[in-house]
Amino acid sequence: MENREDVELYVFTDEDGNDVNVQVLDYFYYNGREYAVMTELAEGQEPWTEEGGDEEEPEIFFMEVKDVDDENVEFLPVEEELADKLFEIVSENYSEDFDGDEGEE
Numbered sequence: 513m514e515n516r517e518d519v520e521l522y523v524f525t526d527e528d529g530n531d532v533n534v535q536v537l538d539y540f541y542y543n544g545r546e547y548a549v550m551t552e553l554a555e556g557q558e559p560w561t562e563e564g565g566d567e568e569e570p571e572i573f574f575m576e577v578k579d580v581d582d583e584n585v586e587f588l589p590v591e592e593e594l595a596d597k598l599f600e601i602v603s604e605n606y607s608e609d610f611d612g613d614e615g616e617e
Contacts, residue, residue, distance in 0.1 A: 519559045522587070535559050537572065542601060546577040548587060549602055574598045 520536040533553040537560060540547055551570035553559065560570055574595050575587035590598065 519561065521553070521559060524587075533557075537570065538602075539577065540602070540605070542598060547590070547598055548575045548577050550575055550587075572599075572602070 522534050522536070524532045524534055526532050533555075534550050535553055536548050536550055538549040540549070549572050551560065551572050574590050576590055578586045578588055580586050
């Protein structure tokens with residue numbers, strides 16, 4: 513997984529028409545498609561950084577990333593079965609990142 517230093521925040525609209533603040537935590541590829549690992553930010557909640565955030569572990573969800581043009585992307589929801597598989601992949605990658613790699617970049 514790649515680490516991005518800048519914080520990416522977006523405002524989505526939920527099915528009830530409410531604005532929802534979300535943060536992209538990471539991007540990765542699976543089966544030739546790009547996905548974003550995201551978390552919802554509560555009103556006033558600070559974004560996540562390498563140092564952490566307001567909570568111990570964020571609740572994450574996944575969106576497929578589609579290029580709209582050279583400067584814009586669209587985030588598309590993924591099916592629950594695919595989300596479960598993506599969660600397994602992300603969990604494995606993060607556990608590998610932390611197994612004995614302290615101090616390495």
